[in-house]
Amino acid sequence: MxxxxxxxxxxxxxxxxxxxxxxxxxxxxxxxxxxxxxxxxxxxxxYTKYKTKKHQKRKSSKRTKAAEKNIALFQWRQGDEEFDDLYYMSIRIGAEKAAQQLGYNLIKGDTESDALKSVVGSICIGKFDEQTIKKIVKLSDNAVFIGTNFPLQNFDTINSDYEQAAELAIEHLIQLGHQKIAFIGAEEHDNLHGYRPYRTPVVNTYRDIMQYYQLFDEHYFFVDTNARLSVSLGETLTKQALASWGDELPTAILAANDAMAIGVMNELAAQQIKVPETISVVGINDLSFARYLNPPLTTVKTFTEEMGEVSVWRYYKNELKTRQLLNGLF
Structure with missing residues (x-):
C-alpha cells in the first residue's frame, strides 16, 4: 500500500x-x-494487478501475440469533471493499464467522428443518456458500457453490485449499535433508467433496509434528484441537513459514494462535529485516496480498476476465439 x-x-x-x-x-x-x-x-x-513477476512474464508473452488494435474510449466524465467523482478515473486507469498490457490502443471516442470505423469496438465509462448510447452503438455495435443502468440493447455492461455494497454498509452500522442512520446522496435522472421514484441501487437499498428494521425517518433522508455526486454537493447537502436536524443529530451518515462522503466529513469538520466520535461516516467505492483522509474514510470496496480491465479483456478473449476459428478453417 x-x-x-x-x-x-x-x-x-x-x-x-x-x-x-x-x-x-x-x-x-x-x-x-x-x-x-x-x-x-x-x-x-x-494499482497492483500487474506488479508480480508472474504477471510481468505473462505481459511480455501476450504483447507479442496481440496485434496492435484500436478501441474507442468514451467517457461520461472528461477532463476536470473526473475530479467530481474519481470512481470513473479509477475505472479509466484500469482500462488503460490492461490495454497497455494486451497491446491495444485506446483512442478518444467521438460520436461525430468517422475515425471510429477502424476500431475493434468501444469502451464506454459512465452513465450515458439513452440518446448518446444509441449514437455510440450505431457507430460500433461491439460496445461495452461500464456503469450504465439502461436495459441491454446489443451491448454488454459491467456494473458493481451497489445493492450489496449499501447493505454491507448499513448492516455494519446497525451491528455497531446505530439506529439514527442518515443518508446523503444524489441521482441524475436524465442518465438513469427506471420507474421507481428513486432509481439508484444505493438509495433504494437504504430505504428498503431502514424500513425493514423500522428505522427509516424521512427527517434523515437527503437526496438531490437532479445533481451530480460530488464533494461540493456533499458539503451543500450536509449543511442543509445539519440546519434541519438542529440538536437531533444522527449517530451515523451513509453517503452515496466516497466523493459525497468527503463532502460530508468536510462540512462536519467545518461545524466542529467530530468524526467518528459524534457522527460516524461511511462511503461506498473505496477509492485509493480514502485511506489518506483525516480521519481515514470507512468505505465499502468496489473493484473499479478490475471493471476497467474486464472491458479490455473482453476484446482480447474475442480476438483469441477468432484466431482459433480461423486456425480451424485454414
Missing part, C-alpha cells in the same frame, strides 16, 4: 500539498494539472 510520502515523491509535490489535495481542501490554490497528477499517481501506486 502506497503512503502519502510515496505519492509526494512520485509526483514531485510536497507531502503537505498532496495531503490537502487528497482531502479536497477548498482553501488550497493549485492548478487542475497538479490535482490530476496527484490523484492519478495515487491510483497508479495502489
Amino acid at each position: 502506497a503512503t502519502i510520502s510515496d505519492i509526494a515523491e512520485q509526483a514531485n509535490i510536497s507531502i503537505a500539498t498532496v495531503s490537502r489535495i487528497l482531502n479536497y481542501d477548498a482553501s488550497l490554490s493549485v492548478t487542475e494539472a497538479t490535482k490530476r497528477k496527484v490523484f492519478e499517481t495515487a491510483e497508479a501506486l495502489n
Whole structure:
C-alpha cells in the first residue's frame, strides 16, 4: 500500500500539498494539472494487478501475440469533471493499464467522428443518456458500457453490485449499535433508467433496509434528484441537513459514494462535529485516496480498476476465439 510520502515523491509535490489535495481542501490554490497528477499517481501506486513477476512474464508473452488494435474510449466524465467523482478515473486507469498490457490502443471516442470505423469496438465509462448510447452503438455495435443502468440493447455492461455494497454498509452500522442512520446522496435522472421514484441501487437499498428494521425517518433522508455526486454537493447537502436536524443529530451518515462522503466529513469538520466520535461516516467505492483522509474514510470496496480491465479483456478473449476459428478453417 502506497503512503502519502510515496505519492509526494512520485509526483514531485510536497507531502503537505498532496495531503490537502487528497482531502479536497477548498482553501488550497493549485492548478487542475497538479490535482490530476496527484490523484492519478495515487491510483497508479495502489494499482497492483500487474506488479508480480508472474504477471510481468505473462505481459511480455501476450504483447507479442496481440496485434496492435484500436478501441474507442468514451467517457461520461472528461477532463476536470473526473475530479467530481474519481470512481470513473479509477475505472479509466484500469482500462488503460490492461490495454497497455494486451497491446491495444485506446483512442478518444467521438460520436461525430468517422475515425471510429477502424476500431475493434468501444469502451464506454459512465452513465450515458439513452440518446448518446444509441449514437455510440450505431457507430460500433461491439460496445461495452461500464456503469450504465439502461436495459441491454446489443451491448454488454459491467456494473458493481451497489445493492450489496449499501447493505454491507448499513448492516455494519446497525451491528455497531446505530439506529439514527442518515443518508446523503444524489441521482441524475436524465442518465438513469427506471420507474421507481428513486432509481439508484444505493438509495433504494437504504430505504428498503431502514424500513425493514423500522428505522427509516424521512427527517434523515437527503437526496438531490437532479445533481451530480460530488464533494461540493456533499458539503451543500450536509449543511442543509445539519440546519434541519438542529440538536437531533444522527449517530451515523451513509453517503452515496466516497466523493459525497468527503463532502460530508468536510462540512462536519467545518461545524466542529467530530468524526467518528459524534457522527460516524461511511462511503461506498473505496477509492485509493480514502485511506489518506483525516480521519481515514470507512468505505465499502468496489473493484473499479478490475471493471476497467474486464472491458479490455473482453476484446482480447474475442480476438483469441477468432484466431482459433480461423486456425480451424485454414
